[in-house]
Amino acid sequence: MNFNLMAVFPELLLLALAVVILVVDPFWKDSNRKNNLGWLATLGLFGVILASLLFAAPAQDQLALGGMVRYDGLGFVFKMLFIFTAAVSSLFFMDSEKLANRAEAYVLLIAATIGMNFMASSTDLVMIYLAIETTSIPMYVLSGFMLDDKRSTEAGFKYLLFGAFTSAIFLYGLSLVYGFSGTTQISDMRGFFGTFNPVSGGLLFLLIVGLGFKISLVPFHFWAPDTYEGAPTPVAGFLSTASKAAGFALLMRLFVMAFPQMAEHWQMLLAVMATLSMTLGNLVALAQTNIKRLLAYSSIAHAGYALVGLVANSKFGIESVVYYLIAYVATNLAAFGIIAVFQKSTGSDEIRAFDGMSRRSPYLGLAMLAAFLSLSGMPPFGGFIAKVLVFAAAMEAGWTWLVIVGVLNSIVGVYYYLTVLKYVYLYRMEGEVEEGHPIHSSRPAVIALSIASLGVIVVGVIFSPWFGMATRAAASLF
């Protein structure tokens, strides 16, 4: 039996970091707590990335810890992505008054990250379910973290109800999978789902309900706008990036590894859901007046675009999805970060409130420009190459109609992303008083925004290292 602890090296470090934070927290005075906690968490998380890259990069793919997890490229690439997201998010946590001086916020963030890491690497049904719950429960709490704010408690509660419901359905799907195959090990399932029948079709659907909820795919998306709107903005940012990427990691591993013989069926099912997500997400986003709800619908649409790559069900398809998620994570972190800074300074997250923003803070305006153009798929930002890759993968596999649906949708996207930029750059505040109303941003927020915005550009201009990571990840599935 393989008992290689390196397979869970990042998670062990994360656990240690969480414990350290809890232990040292009571010894700090209130005045220092805010900064100390945030820097400890951030530097700790970056330290975990560094240490993992140095010591724990998998040389060859192998099952580890009794087949509970797989120590492979896919898991490792996604783990690094989650921890990076958590590190940047904790910088945004420092900027938020409600979260900054609460040790439990950082600990919950780290706990959710541990869960995501297992979502990306588990290969056993029991472990998969535990990983999902380990991710979800801290996220429910973080979403409802602002107890004195009705919208936040509503967000947390809604997320909890939907999460519990879909997770129960998912669990039922897992039990059926076990019933048919007699094993909980997904790499042993290949042979058991050879022929398609109504039961195995229903089983696929049950699994998609659970995972579709995590990546906010239509029709399991209803929680997303309310939760994003109500949750503290840095939490919403983390939820829309890392949590979604974790859902994709699990979806890819489960479907590609366990059900290769039923590929045509789940490809079709996912193609339909991708179409619905892109179309509904983009069309409803057109009508939004709140920036966080707009981004929620946009993230529903982006789940659809990324799914286009998975529908291709090829090595290139998986590579394109991983690349898409890398670009999307950087972009959405920047977008939510800007909104967090803006909201803290102005107290509003309505799109109307962005009037004259570029005059109030030119650099925040530019960061917004980069993030929103990247979301709309314009070069030289990450969103362009990411979209080209997923569409190319679908073309390669012969899904031309899905590509056409995708490009038509990206046109709709361009419209509402540019409309937001119109508020930022064109419109003036009432009375044209921008000079007297600058937007202040704290140092952690500036650092985090610089990292995210630079990431958006670097991913969009220099392709090879990121594509290399994507290739490494995809190689573990085929």
Place this chain on the structure above:
Amino acid sequence: MQFPIISIIVFTPLVAAVIMLMMSKEAKTEVRVLALAAAVFDLILSGWLYFQVYANPTTAYQFIEKVAWLPILGISYHVGVDGISAPMVLLTGIVMFTGVLISWGVDDRPREFFAFLFLLAGGVFGVFVSLDLFMLFFFYEIAVFPMYLLIAIWGWKVTREYAAMKLTLYLFIGSVFALVGALAMYYANYQMHGVLTFDMLELEKAGFSSAFQYIWFMPVFMGFAVLGGIFPFHNWSPDGHVAAPTAVSMFHAGVLMKLGAFAALRVGIMLLPEGAKQWGWLIFGFAMVNVVYGAFIAMIQTDMKYVIGFSSVSHMGLVSLGFATLNREGMIGASLQMFSHGVMTALFFAAVGMVYDRAHTRQIPELGGMSKPLPWVAVAFIIGSLVSMGMPGFSGFVAEFPIFMGVWQVSSIAAIVASISIVITAAYVLLVVRKAFFGDMPEHLEGHITPIRPLDKVALVTLCLLMITLGTLPGVMVPMVSQGVENVLRILGGA
């Protein structure tokens, strides 16, 4: 390794844009000076590049640079110029230089204005020199989105939001369809030859099947030609011209529309020659509508910018018409017309902008007698008019005459119909000259028209001299362009 002149030309504006964005927002003059310095530097380099190609005209691409970008997928940074693209690079350099001179007075956030303008310029340079299909799209989109911001932020208050969004959506829709076509070519080439590559020189040799070319030629060609203002997708263009600030109108009509025609040639005709032969008649028909219909619409406009905007639609129709003939004369004429029209429209928009800045109206009936306070502008506008109606001795004649020769070979009736447009063009530009620049000045404008700045004069003189030079000495451009066209004809013949 040779001196990477093309890369320097492409990246100078991009780097300048980044530097500008990092400067203080109070440093308005410094930003302008930096912009001018970068523009002059690029103009000199592109002029040098032009004369290198002029001195050594061949059918092959020159100054090729190739660096792997994403080698696994066959994406590379691959640039080079030939007889068709070298004049376009020079044109971009000229418009960038004159555009900066004319925008000297922009006072609302000049830092962002010049930075976005230079991003646009960098994208345009990138498309003209790219020999890699992916890179072409990359720079093509970079050239499109700053237009939205430039028009929406600094444009004419009445229509800017509408026009900017309309323009962006039209161009984006066109480009995504062309992109789908490009991906189809990429995989078709892979299936036939087992190589993943976006290299256009490789794709030229792919030999796609007739059926494939028949399907994909129209999405690719029309997708790009939208930006060239081809009928029935020309509607965004006059609205965009009118709403844009002066320098952006110059860029838009002078360079950006050429980008569309150029990419339609490079990707549509050169990569899918069989498709071009099959669909040539339809493109020819669309272009005929452009030429004649555009001219008629221009005649009934009362806003000077709309006159020029529709005249651009008409003149760009001549470019598409020349390409659609698929013969030597037509193509040489079309390539020359791209340069000639680019300089001419830049001049027109510069002149109209100067009038508008002073009279605060562009309605032709409300203007008059502008030649007295603004003699330089009047002379420049008249020279532009002469070019526009194809007078011998000016660049318009050199460009349009071969186009009509080419059209005649295809269909003599079409040539006769198309030449009607020349008469109409003469009618509407002379009407503008008479009403706006001569006659009596309305009383409320009396004494309010301030003279133009010396920098404006430099810009006007530069543009006028170029048109006269090309008109009297066509030998400075025709030999190199015909070498470039030879290459296109070789591809068309070999298909």
